[in-house]
Amino acid sequence: MKLKILKNELNESIQHVSKAVSSRTTIPILSGIKIDANASGITLTASDTDISIQSFIPTEKDGSHIIQLETQGSVVLPAKFFVEIIKKLPDDEVEIEVKDQFQTWIRSGKSEIHMIGLDPEEYPLLPQLEQNETFTVQSDLLKSMIRQTLFCVSTNESTPILTGVQWQMAEGKLKLIATDRHRLATRQAQIPDVEQLQFKNIVISGKNLNELNKILPDQNEPVQIVVAESQVLFKIDTNLFYTRILDGLYPDTSKIIPQSFKTEMVISTKSLLNAVDRAYLLSREEKTNIVRLVAEESGLVEISSSQTELGKIKEEIETESYSGEAFKISFNSKYMLDALKAMDCEKIHIGFTGAMSPIVLKPSDHVELVYVILPYRTTG
Amino acid sequence: MKLKILKNELNESIQHVSKAVSSRTTIPILSGIKIDANASGITLTASDTDISIQSFIPTEKDGSHIIQLETQGSVVLPAKFFVEIIKKLPDDEVEIEVKDQFQTWIRSGKSEIHMIGLDPEEYPLLPQLEQNETFTVQSDLLKSMIRQTLFCVSTNESTPILTGVQWQMAEGKLKLIATDRHRLATRQAQIPDVEQLQFKNIVISGKNLNELNKILPDQNEPVQIVVAESQVLFKIDTNLFYTRILDGLYPDTSKIIPQSFKTEMVISTKSLLNAVDRAYLLSREEKTNIVRLVAEESGLVEISSSQTELGKIKEEIETESYSGEAFKISFNSKYMLDALKAMDCEKIHIGFTGAMSPIVLKPSDHVELVYVILPYRTTG
Helix, strand or coil: CEEEEEEEEEEHHHHHHCCCCCCCCHHHHHHEEEEEECCCCCEEEEEECCEHHHHHECCEEEEEEEEEEECCEEEEEEEHHHHHHHHHHCEEEEEECHHHHHEEEEEEEEEEEEEECCCCCCCCCCCCCCCCCEEEEHHHHHHHHHHHHCCCCCEEEEEEEEHEEEEEHHHHHHHEEECCCCCCEEEEEEECCCCCEEEEEEEHHHHHHHHHHHHCCCCEEEEEEEEECEEEEECCCCEEEEEEECCCCCCCCCCCCCCCCEEEEEEHHHHHEEEEEHHHHHHHHHCCCCCEEEEEEEEEEEEEEEECCCEEEEEEEEEEECCCCCCEEEHHHHHHHHHHHHHCCCEEEECCCCCCCCCEEEEEECECCCCCCCCEEECC | CCEEHHHHHHHHHHHHHHHCCCCCCCCHHHHEEEEEEEECEEEEECCCCCEEEEEEEEEEEECCEEEEECEEHHHHHHHEHHHHHHHCCCEEEEEEEECCEEEEEECCEEEEEEEEECHHHHHHCCCCCCCCCCEEHHHHHHHHHHHHCCCCCCCCCCCCHHHHHEEEEEECCEEEEECCCCCCEEEEEEEEEECCCCCCEEEHHHHHHHHHHHHHHCCCCCEEEEEECEEEEEEEECCCCECCCCCCCCCCCCCCCCCCCCEEEEHHHHHHHHHHHHHHHHHHHCCEEEEEECCEEEEEEEEEEECCCCEEEEEEECEECCCEEEEEEEEEHHHHHHHHHHHCCCCEEEEEECCCCCCEEEEEECCCCCEEECCCCCCC
């Protein structure tokens, strides 16, 4: 293998695949990045067996040459050193030459690097997926659906299935669900051309979705998603992102969200967020993060918290609209803050069914997003 | 005590003094910030006994009212909560009212906070310094003198005196010296009106100077420095920064810097920095950070490093000027990078006296800055 390639294009692909390299792998070959070069371009592959990322750099793009191939071939190079050295090379062009026994020379400007490469035949093959269940989502929608649910996954490894986000498809709608037993997020969206498609128990680790979100472009591009037996593949431009599906059955959460309320209000997201944020400063000193909400029938809401050694804080907010009984409820302010920050809307609708029953938050502009937060059972 | 104050002015002063609050103090009253209010303004004080910071907010500034005082008084408020809540208050104005037993109410917009205050009589008094040894340095000069020496202090607490920077004054020049036994930095500058002033063993903890540098303004302002028996006081606008002087005798470093060289070169700072930075990527995998420099009499310099499992890297740089013998030397690339990054000049002068002797780096434009790096004793 011998070729010249533009540094920035190579670096961009390396940064993508590097997210799949584990620093603590027990399989030595996986501490490397695989490079395959042929006439059409070069393909970079990295994997930690849980996620695998492949990035293709074409020989030509938009009519300009990116790669000058002299001889084709493959090699596996040590990931950490390769990732860091390429971005620091002095020249805009990089020459890569693989000689006997995968000894590799990288040249750029007056820098010459000799890397001890590994045999690409030892590198595991990526899964071949059946392309039956395939659909397309725009990257900005996908990115926000992931962002709005991801933070609700459990961090407790004793129930591994809850560390993932459940993906459901039914009646033309994609739905993402996450819960850690104390709070729940659901976000759904209409997807074009998926009437035939139906799945229910596709659960993807929150950690992997976090890595996926780093690769998803901010500008709007179609992302093709292939759901297979034990893997999901995301095709983003010339990048492929494979993630394992978590084993186990996700609990049925369809009954958790109350549908009718004793009290309902519409309130400014920012006013509530700021008031809860200030009350949080005191509540976290007690480790419990307990903040109290007291609503009067007139529609006035008081947010408060207290801490024995420091003092107390309280604040009044006027609601935009209010119907139902006066009531009191206590909740974990951290959970409330996470939800309010992810709402992306000016006003929210909150529904209550009682001091011991779940609080339900929705954007008031009807985006199909729902948060449920369980209250604290406090006395008095 | 009862007053109203503009939030931003209060917040700015709080951020300054908060740098002296320790999160792990054994003296409960020091976990608070002391507030003294009278007709001229309010004074905030914080201390961890090692450093103390005082910030004064005048009632009026540039003709506009900052404080409306109703009744004067003092209180100590819990620092962490106070620091964070003030910047998050909803309104531009903050009301502070201290009632019986130092119970304090803070009001802003529709937020009301009740803080459990402490008795200000229990707060230790700041040291009264004799103002005999006083001089003035411009803040940008002081800031760069500290930045260019600070990173060379020792982090090893077994020789406490070396965790500080030595300040010397003689013949109208202020000189800062720092060393961790492997490298040394000295930076001096002419100071106006200090001909009479002389001191030698003023050593200030690197940690404290780091906090001082955060308070020193970026825009150029005079900083008055008072050197007393066991404390140094920095007066910056309306802020006072007190630091303890470290006990013990700083070693004599005057003989360490070689004055004549076998080989001397002038080289581009950026070229050398980038080449060493690339070689560092490999060298750090060996934990030793060893990088090798080989110079030919022609003036060509080769920077290289190697790591058994990964490979090797080498790079050539042409010097701007070169005189003396060809030679080889090995050094800790981390130390070299730290020095090169702090140089602030396009070209540097490097002097060598032998493979086992200190390397001497100076800016080529004669700023009075010198770095000394001890070489590695390698075989072959």
